[in-house]
Amino acid sequence: MGGFHGELKIAGHTVSRCKNCGRTYKSKPAYSRHINHECGKVEIHTCPVCSRTYKRKDIMKTHIKDLHPDYYIRERKLLENRILSEDFLSRNI
Numbered sequence: 001m002g003g004f005h006g007e008l009k010i011a012g013h014t015v016s017r018c019k020n021c022g023r024t025y026k027s028k029p030a031y032s033r034h035i036n037h038e039c040g041k042v043e044i045h046t047c048p049v050c051s052r053t054y055k056r057k058d059i060m061k062t063h064i065k066d067l068h069p070d071y072y073i074r075e076r077k078l079l080e081n082r083i084l085s086e087d088f089l090s091r092n093i
């Protein structure tokens with residue numbers, strides 16, 4: 001990726017590039033928000049049933065499957081229904 005970070009001029013616009021992840025932002029506020037609130041933060045996944053927190057989504061899913069099977073089955077059905085209806089819609093455009 002060249003290791004460039006800081007400000008960059010693209011077609012007359014000053015673009016700020018995040019040195020951590022390489023994302024570019026055309027507006028300063030969006031860039032600061034990214035630096036302060038988004039980038040480098042570990043995403044925490046919270047179990048919607050018992051509020052236990054997990055750093056990995058797959059582990060949280062296993063937890064839900066094992067400890068709250070009813071919830072897991074219900075969510076899966078909702079998801080399947082949504083996928084089915086999206087599929088139905090895209091075919092009828």
Ligand SMILES: [Zn+2]
Nearest residue numbers: 018020021039
């Ligand atoms: Zn970043």
Ligand SMILES: [Zn+2]
Nearest residue numbers: 047049050052
């Ligand atoms: Zn739980």
